[in-house]
Each structure stands twice: as structure tokens, then as C-alpha cells.
Amino acid sequence: MSTQGCLMCEMEGAAEEVVIFRDELWACEILPGYEVPGWVVLRARRHAVGWTGLDEAELNSFGHRARAVDGALKRVTHAPATYVMIFGEAYPHFHALMVARGVDVPPERRTGDILKLRAEWADPARAHQLLPGLRAAYTDLAQAGDLDTIPTHWRSQR
Numbered sequence: 001m002s003t004q005g006c007l008m009c010e011m012e013g014a015a016e017e018v019v020i021f022r023d024e025l026w027a028c029e030i031l032p033g034y035e036v037p038g039w040v041v042l043r044a045r046r047h048a049v050g051w052t053g054l055d056e057a058e059l060n061s062f063g064h065r066a067r068a069v070d071g072a073l074k075r076v077t078h079a080p081a082t083y084v085m086i087f088g089e090a091y092p093h094f095h096a097l098m099v100a101r102g103v104d105v106p107p108e109r110r111t112g113d114i115l116k117l118r119a120e121w122a123d124p125a126r127a128h129q130l131l132p133g134l135r136a137a138y139t140d141l142a143q144a145g146d147l148d149t150i151p152t153h154w155r156s157q158r
């Protein structure tokens with residue numbers, strides 16, 4: 001299983017400044033090249049390829065992490081819609097692009113077409129300004145919603 005040239009693996013070395021959270025199984029960050037305000041990536045910490053590459057612990061926790069990230073995006077951006085996109089083609093390492101679709105996104109750029117805004121709407125400074133709020137909202141929502149699903153031996157490390 002090649003991890004060379006895998007952007008999702010490379011994110012393990014990314015600075016804390018881009019991180020919304022990292023736990024034993026999952027990380028959520030702003031990715032270089034995807035710096036549109038309200039766009040984040042939730043990725044498996046290890047090079048797990050596709051849905052079938054996830055182990056039981058990852059499968060059982062993904063929904064809770066995605067729900068908390070989604071809630072954090074909604075809370076911080078007040079976007080009327082949020083999207084979760086999983087392609088697994090450019091980078092088969094399991095990850096989800098999670099996007100807040102703001103009121104300013106025109107109808108012809110909604111749903112799948114929102115990806116066309118990736119370069120045009122990139123604004124790293126504004127994207128990073130959202131991070132403190134996203135971190136706080138994620139922590140709040142994750143603690144409220146999913147600690148029961150995390151094995152006890154992990155809780156002490158959080």
C-alpha cells in the first residue's frame with residue numbers, strides 16, 4: 001500500500017495551525033489547495049484505502065466525527081447547507097471533504113458544482129480565521145455526542 005505522494009498521509013506532518021482536531025483515528029484540517037472558508041477535510045489518521053480499508057473502530061466512529069464536524073461548520077458559518085463529499089479517486093486514503101455552503105453561493109454552484117469554487121473562492125486568511133471557532137464547536141459537540149463510543153483507554157488521552 002503506497003503512501004508516497006498521498007496528501008492525506010502528508011497532513012500528519014502539517015502544523016497545528018491548520019488542525020480542527022486530531023484523535024487516535026481521525027483528523028480534521030484545512031488542506032493546502034482547499035482553503036475556501038468553511039471547507040475542511042476529515043481523514044483517517046492511517047493510510048486506509050476506501051471504505052473497505054477502514055477497520056471496525058474507524059467504521060464505528062466515522063459517523064460521530066462527521067456529525068460533530070458538520071455541526072461545528074453549521075454553528076460557526078451559519079451556512080444553510082453543509083455537504084460531505086467522499087470520492088476516493090485522487091487520494092484513495094479515506095477522507096471526506098466537508099463544506100459549508102453559504103448563502104452567497106449562487107444556485108449554479110451548489111451541490112456537486114460547488115467544487116468549481118475551489119480555486120476562485122480560495123481565501124487562506126479567512127479560512128484560517130474560522131479555526132478557533134471550529135475547534136471550540138467541535139470539542140463541544142463531540143463531548144456532547146460521542147464520548148460513549150470512544151473506548152475508555154482513549155478518553156484519558158484526550
Ligand SMILES: [Zn+2]
Nearest residue numbers: 006009047093
Ligand atoms: Zn495516505
